[in-house]
Amino acid sequence: MSFEWPWQYNFPPFFTLQPNVDTRQKQLAAWCSLALSYCRHHKLYTLDVMEAQESPVFNNKKIERKLSMEAIQVVFEELRKKGNLEWLDKNKSRCLVMWRRPEEWGKLIYQWVSKNGMVNSVFTLYELSNGDDTEGEEFHGLEEWMLLRSLQALQTEGKGEIITMDDGKGVKFF
Amino acid sequence: MRRGVGAGAIAKKKLAEAKYKERGNVLAEDQIVQMSKQLETFKSNLEEFASKHKQEIRKSSQFRVQFQEMCATIGVDPLASGKGFWSEMLGVGDFYYELGVQIIEVCLALKHRNGGLITLDELHQRVLKGRGKYAQDVSQDDLVRAIKKLKVMGSGFGMIPVGGSYLVQSVPAELNMDHTVVLQLAEDHLLKEGLAWLDSQAPGEAQYWLPALFSELTHRDVTPEEANQMTP
Numbered sequence: 491m492s493f494e495w496p497w498q499y500n501f502p503p504f505f506t507l508q509p510n511v512d513t514r515q516k517q518l519a520a521w522c523s524l525a526l527s528y529c530r531h532h533k534l535y536t537l538d539v540m541e542a543q544e545s546p547v548f549n550n551k552k553i554e555r556k557l558s559m560e561a562i563q564v565v566f567e568e569l570r571k572k573g574n575l576e577w578l579d580k581n582k583s584r585c586l587v588m589w590r591r592p593e594e595w596g597k598l599i600y601q602w603v604s605k606n607g608m609v610n611s612v613f614t615l616y617e618l619s620n621g622d623d624t625e626g627e628e629f630h631g632l633e634e635w636m637l638l639r640s641l642q643a644l645q646t647e648g649k650g651e652i653i654t655m656d657d658g659k660g661v662k663f664f
Numbered sequence: 665m666r667r668g669v670g671a672g673a674i675a676k677k678k679l680a681e682a683k684y685k686e687r688g689n690v691l692a693e694d695q696i697v698q699m700s701k702q703l704e705t706f707k708s709n710l711e712e713f714a715s716k717h718k719q720e721i722r723k724s725s726q727f728r729v730q731f732q733e734m735c736a737t738i739g740v741d742p743l744a745s746g747k748g749f750w751s752e753m754l755g756v757g758d759f760y761y762e763l764g765v766q767i768i769e770v771c772l773a774l775k776h777r778n779g780g781l782i783t784l785d786e787l788h789q790r791v792l793k794g795r796g797k798y799a800q801d802v803s804q805d806d807l808v809r810a811i812k813k814l815k816v817m818g819s820g821f822g823m824i825p826v827g828g829s830y831l832v833q834s835v836p837a838e839l840n841m842d843h844t845v846v847l848q849l850a851e852d853h854l855l856k857e858g859l860a861w862l863d864s865q866a867p868g869e870a871q872y873w874l875p876a877l878f879s880e881l882t883h884r885d886v887t888p889e890e891a892n893q894m895t896p
Contacts, residue, residue: 503862
């Protein structure tokens with residue numbers, strides 16, 4: 491299924507940071523939404539800022555408009571404030587994109603576990619993210635750092651416990 | 665008898681003049697009476713015409729246009745007042761009044777999306793849609809007339825010529841215009857009002873875009889969520 495661009499994507503001024511404060515708010519909200527859905531569609535969990543500039547999301551070649559580096563930083567800062575983005579380095583050149591927050595992932599994983607009657611079982615992280623059984627689930631292919639955070643969220647809720655095993659980590663669900 | 669000058673001739677002349685004048689007056693009076701009679705006939709013919717065609721006036725926009733033009737030639741404005749012959753006999757006023765109300769409804773419903781500016785085309789489409797199955801034909805000419813009447817009532821409505829058509833403005837706002845190709849508007853004002861977005865990557869000078877005119881939006885239905893994304 492191909493990605494559906496929102497109307498703003500083809501609206502040239504969308505790629506210019508708006509001077510009017512109220513308009514800018516609307517604009518940023520739309521950018522955040524677009525960035526997150528794009529990452530979600532393509533299952534992107536990290537973004538490199540330099541690469542992002544050339545990515546179709548921020549660069550619409552058809553209408554010859556792209557977001558400036560400054561504007562991209564503003565959008566990313568907005569995402570960070572909302573809890574959907576985390577910088578991996580001090581220089582802000584790479585970031586984690588959480589188009590779904592850890593709690594939300596945790597919920598999905600737990601639902602799958604209980605639906606399949608596997609509460610009280612132990613899973614390795616690998617089994618959860620890459621096992622045959624989970625193919626077709628949304629969290630299949632989830633990157634380890636994200637998976638870990640999601641399980642940590644479940645742990646906080648008392649729904650599981652992360653355990654360390656010989657060759658890696660695992661989790662037991664309650 | 666010799667025609668000649670002399671006191672007698674002058675007197676005769678004067679008498680003749682007086683008689684002609686009198687005759688002239690009589691003739692003039694005659695004409696006036698004639699004219700009154702004609703007007704009476706005209707009026708009753710018109711009334712007959714009106715009641716015969718009342719339905720058609722409500723139904724056919726083309727008929728309405730021609731009717732309006734006919735009235736204009738005679739020097740009659742059928743929408744001039746709510747009372748009187750025209751509106752009572754024809755209900756012409758009613759038709760435009762109702763249309764005016766519809767126009768206001770459409771503009772108010774979309775104001776949060778386009779800031780109170782709408783193209784005449786889009787207004788037309790939406791009014792037709794709103795009229796539904798029993799749709800009486802409504803033309804753009806009808807809309808323009810109805811809007812002109814709304815203007816007179818001081819409701820904040822106005823029309824701005826753009827290209828070959830109009831933008832209908834339903835919110836009072838000061839707009840400066842340049843009649844060249846597109847609407848050129850006071851930078852500060854439109855941006856401030858949130859009616860325009862700035863495009864600084866346009867070749868040449870910075871450009872301003874009005875979401876209200878963004879054709880991709882006007883030609884399909886916008887969800888309420890999308891609508892909220894456009895203007896504050």
